[in-house]
Amino acid sequence: MRLETQYKSFGLDDKVIGYASRILEGLKERFAGYDDLAEYNQLKVIRAMQENKIAEMHLGTSTGYGYDDYGRDALEAVYASVFGAEDALVRPQIMCGTHALQIALAALLRPGDELLSPVGKPYDTLEKVIGIVPSAGSLAEYGISYRQADLKSDGSFDYEAIRQAIRPETKLVTIQRSKGYQTRPSFSVQQIGELIAFVKSIKPDLICMVDNCYGEFTEMQEPTEAGADLCVGSLIKNPGGGLAPVGGYIVGKKDCIEKCAVRLSAPGLGKEVGASIGMLPSFYQGLFLSPVVVAAALKGAVFAAGIYESLGFPVIPAAGEERHDIIQSVVLGSEEAMCAFCRGIQAAAAVDSAVVPEPSDMAGYESKVIMAAGAFVQGSSIELSADGPIREPYAVYFQGGLTWPHVKLGILLSLQKLYEGGFVRL
Numbered sequence: 001m002r003l004e005t006q007y008k009s010f011g012l013d014d015k016v017i018g019y020a021s022r023i024l025e026g027l028k029e030r031f032a033g034y035d036d037l038a039e040y041n042q043l044k045v046i047r048a049m050q051e052n053k054i055a056e057m058h059l060g061t062s063t064g065y066g067y068d069d070y071g072r073d074a075l076e077a078v079y080a081s082v083f084g085a086e087d088a089l090v091r092p093q094i095m096c097g098t099h100a101l102q103i104a105l106a107a108l109l110r111p112g113d114e115l116l117s118p119v120g121k122p123y124d125t126l127e128k129v130i131g132i133v134p135s136a137g138s139l140a141e142y143g144i145s146y147r148q149a150d151l152k153s154d155g156s157f158d159y160e161a162i163r164q165a166i167r168p169e170t171k172l173v174t175i176q177r178s179k180g181y182q183t184r185p186s187f188s189v190q191q192i193g194e195l196i197a198f199v200k201s202i203k204p205d206l207i208c209m210v211d212n213c214y215g216e217f218t219e220m221q222e223p224t225e226a227g228a229d230l231c232v233g234s235l236i237k238n239p240g241g242g243l244a245p246v247g248g249y250i251v252g253k254k255d256c257i258e259k260c261a262v263r264l265s266a267p268g269l270g271k272e273v274g275a276s277i278g279m280l281p282s283f284y285q286g287l288f289l290s291p292v293v294v295a296a297a298l299k300g301a302v303f304a305a306g307i308y309e310s311l312g313f314p315v316i317p318a319a320g321e322e323r324h325d326i327i328q329s330v331v332l333g334s335e336e337a338m339c340a341f342c343r344g345i346q347a348a349a350a351v352d353s354a355v356v357p358e359p360s361d362m363a364g365y366e367s368k369v370i371m372a373a374g375a376f377v378q379g380s381s382i383e384l385s386a387d388g389p390i391r392e393p394y395a396v397y398f399q400g401g402l403t404w405p406h407v408k409l410g411i412l413l414s415l416q417k418l419y420e421g422g423f424v425r426l
């Protein structure tokens with residue numbers, strides 16, 4: 001078959017192609033489910049754009065202070081609609097997901113307040129933001145304390161520990177939807193909704209924030225539709241659809257968003273300033289494409305899980321499990337196998353395919369990290385990418401892919417490299 005010749009030209013062995021196509025046979029129903037999800041969320045985005053009367057004039061630009069940037073304001077209204085929220089802040093001046101989270105935390109907490117994570121340790125880069133790892137400028141330096149309630153060993157919420165961790169000074173609860181670099185489960189919007197209802201039943205004025213990175217459009221609802229006061233994420237992950245070259249978003253209650261805007265710009269300025277500097281077409285079009293892009297990434301995650309689970313590697317989530325984010329972790333057990341996997345992903349890239357990934361130190365991370373990313377946008381992890389900290393249990397976190405054929409090629413090449421390295425037998 002001519003398609004097979006195409007694959008072989010990438011150096012894929014017959015055994016690798018054969019093994020993968022047998023796995024793929026069994027996934028047709030799952031894939032149909034993701035096509036339905038993409039359809040649902042695509043219609044949601046189109047409706048939001050229609051309701052907010054998006055017109056060609058909104059795709060323009062502004063410079064300088066960015067006063068009267070109607071396109072920027074309308075985009076924020078669209079985000080609010082899509083997320084079922086009152087208001088939004090969607091800006092190229094938000095540099096990444098960590099920055100968006102830092103803005104929200106610093107905007108809503110004051111000296112003497114306590115931050116609570118009821119879902120265990122937060123994402124690596126937040127350790128310095130919060131001050132769990134001492135760092136200049138951390139919340140801890142401003143007199144904001146932190147407490148966490150760990151998950152139970154089966155990954156479920158420890159409601160008793162959470163109850164005890166809520167104190168008079170507890171002001172904000174941060175819930176990370178995605179597992180990040182951990183081997184715990186990711187949470188469904190429904191689970192997050194139940195957790196929020198629980199903490200608010202104990203202390204109704206708690207602000208509930210969800211770190212929504214990697215979760216957008218993986219379900220039919222977003223956490224703001226399940227009781228979250230705000231949701232925070234990165235535009236070079238899901239909602240940027242691969243087109244946004246930079247940026248972050250915060251959606252939620254109007255008063256929370258106003259505080260975040262004031263924190264991002266300055267007191268007295270808020271949402272009024274902030275030029276869109278030519279970013280709006282890619283922000284709009286990326287959001288428009290995102291549901292379909294996320295579905296491709298979900299298919300890739302399930303495909304990778306299917307292959308590596310059947311080869312005997314622990315995978316989280318399991319191949320048959322429901323998804324609440326686009327991340328697939330595969331526990332490979334050694335640094336060498338992690339390198340082989342990542343080199344396969346890199347070899348599938350359209351950009352930088354000749355690069356050979358090596359473990360190295362990275363700003364914000366405590367251990368060495370290996371990363372495979374041949375991306376159009378630097379570090380974009382809605383694009384096909386794999387990464388992981390070089391530490392026990394030697395798990396790679398695989399995510400993204402703007403189109404299904406690209407994700408498929410990446411997974412086939414990862415398997416090829418593991419096969420060549422003698423880490424798997426086919």
Ligand SMILES: *Cc1c(COP(=O)(O)O)cnc(C)c1O
Binds near residue numbers: 099125214
């Ligand atoms: C990626 C990510 C972040 C941080 O985002 P950056 O854009 O890398 O700064 C925070 N939380 C989670 C769960 C993430 O996946």
